[in-house]
Amino acid sequence: MPKRILMRATLAAFLLALFLVPSAGAYHLEGGRWPANTVRYYNEVPAYTWAVDTAAYAWNSSGARVQFVKSSRRDADVLLGIRWFKVAGEARIRRFNGRIVGARVGIRNGQDRYVMALVTAHELGHVLGLDHEDGVCATMNSRLDVDHPSQCPAPPPGMWACRLLRVDDVRGAVSLYGGTVRPIRGPEFCPR
Numbered sequence: 001m002p003k004r005i006l007m008r009a010t011l012a013a014f015l016l017a018l019f020l021v022p023s024a025g026a027y028h029l030e031g032g033r034w035p036a037n038t039v040r041y042y043n044e045v046p047a048y049t050w051a052v053d054t055a056a057y058a059w060n061s062s063g064a065r066v067q068f069v070k071s072s073r074r075d076a077d078v079l080l081g082i083r084w085f086k087v088a089g090e091a092r093i094r095r096f097n098g099r100i101v102g103a104r105v106g107i108r109n110g111q112d113r114y115v116m117a118l119v120t121a122h123e124l125g126h127v128l129g130l131d132h133e134d135g136v137c138a139t140m141n142s143r144l145d146v147d148h149p150s151q152c153p154a155p156p157p158g159m160w161a162c163r164l165l166r167v168d169d170v171r172g173a174v175s176l177y178g179g180t181v182r183p184i185r186g187p188e189f190c191p192r
């Protein structure tokens with residue numbers, strides 16, 4: 001009898017341990033959060049407008065207490081424009097005396113607007129202070145497999161991955177800016 005109680009106690013401790021480490025292998029942070037909860041952005045490329053605004057809206061409606069708002073080029077914290085590199089996108093954070101003072105996001109041209117939206121959502125994640133996460137399905141996966149993050153399911157033919165952020169991405173942002181991780185609504189894939 002005492003042996004059985006001991007086993008139950010051990011099992012309970014084990015289950016508790018499982019629940020205490022839900023974030024193992026989840027989102028990673030890099031370089032600290034943005035100094036404000038509002039990030040002003042300016043997009044230099046008219047052809048990118050839909051992709052950039054859709055990505056900004058995904059973050060703005062995520063539940064994390066941070067907002068990307070459009071501004072003039074002069075007032076922008078983040079400038080988005082073309083990059084001629086082979087990588088799909090890139091985010092460079094500018095610091096002054098260790099403080100984040102701005103960011104430059106480059107998006108490779110020639111990608112379709114759906115991929116561009118996904119790439120922009122990923123780069124804005126870097127702007128917010130998120131690093132790559134490859135242990136679970138996340139927009140912050142380091143690699144894009146054609147049209148979806150490498151650890152997420154591929155969209156069926158004729159569809160795109162319109163769920164631009166995943167729970168893990170939002171949890172990372174909420175850990176930096178506060179807010180709540182809202183249940184993800186809407187379909188994972190949408191018709192192109």
Ligand SMILES: [Zn+2]
Nearest residue numbers: 122126132142
């Ligand atoms: Zn990245």
